[in-house]
Amino acid sequence: MGGPVSLFWRIFSLNAAVLTVAALVLLFAPVTVSTTARMTEAVIIFAGTIATLIANAALLRVGLRPLARVTRVMTTIDLLRPGTRLAAEGPGEISALMHAFNTMLERLEHERASSAGRALAAQEDERHRIAQELHDEIGQTLTAVLLDLKRVADSSPGPVRDQLRQAQESTRNSLDEIRRIARRLRPGVLEELGLASALRALAIEFTTAGLTVRRQVASDLPALGKDVELVVYRVAQEGLTNAARHSGAHQVELSLQGQADGVRLCVRDDGRGIGAATEGAGLRGMRERALLIGATLTVEPAPGGGTAVSLHIPTAAQA
Structure with a gap:
């Protein structure tokens, strides 16, 4: 033929x-x-x-x-939605x-996943470096300034002492803010205490006067690799950040539950919803992180209004 x-x-x-x-x-x-x-x-x-x-x-x-x-x-x-x-x-x-x-x-x-993996690894290294410098350099400098202000205030007359106390308070607030930024850049609690404690600290951090974060983390979760835990933490962090900044939500549910075919992270808010808005850098970054561990990220309207961000880690990817 x-x-x-x-x-x-x-x-x-x-x-x-x-x-x-x-x-x-x-x-x-x-x-x-x-x-x-x-x-x-x-x-x-x-x-x-x-x-x-x-x-x-x-x-x-x-x-x-x-x-x-x-x-x-x-x-x-769309290479962020493979298959x-x-x-x-x-x-x-x-x-x-x-x-x-x-x-x-x-x-x-394959090339997109490899390049994204290298870029995100470099990003994490840079975050660790910046967090370390914030803690060691700026944090120690502001601590020294606080001690100097306290010493000068103790020996100053009344009106000047009051002004120095106000300067102390502003410096202390700045020091707390720098420490908070450093914790977000480098989640030390994730490395030291594990994913459940890190998500608990994350929920407390985002619970403000106008936003309530309810956390549900199953106690019988399978062991997850360090890279998987970091991806789960970063996706939860980005999901809470979007809910706090853009959704106008009052309540957010943060859950991490085991399923028959893997583990699922869900961040659900009661805000205005994503609507027809295009995906920004935050959502695309979450999709890239999900691809690195073979997970699937979905962003869809939540039942009753709001947005639900879901990360499904199949059993084969948990290590």
């Missing part, structure tokens, strides 16, 4: 078949054309041309339909094209 027919020869043969049929009709049909074409003859030729074009267009559409599917997938593909593949079907070059397209997608998804 011969090899597969190329796309060129398929289109050529379709066009040749249509034109051959048209020529045969003109040759053997009992129709003639005068030196000066009559209206009837002109109508017949015009109708034959239109029929030829319609048949040609229909045959080409059938032949090129697989390419249209490839085009649709190429215009809608989209084309069924490698069709004759000859069409099947080969779809197979090559699927291979290209696999390679791009």
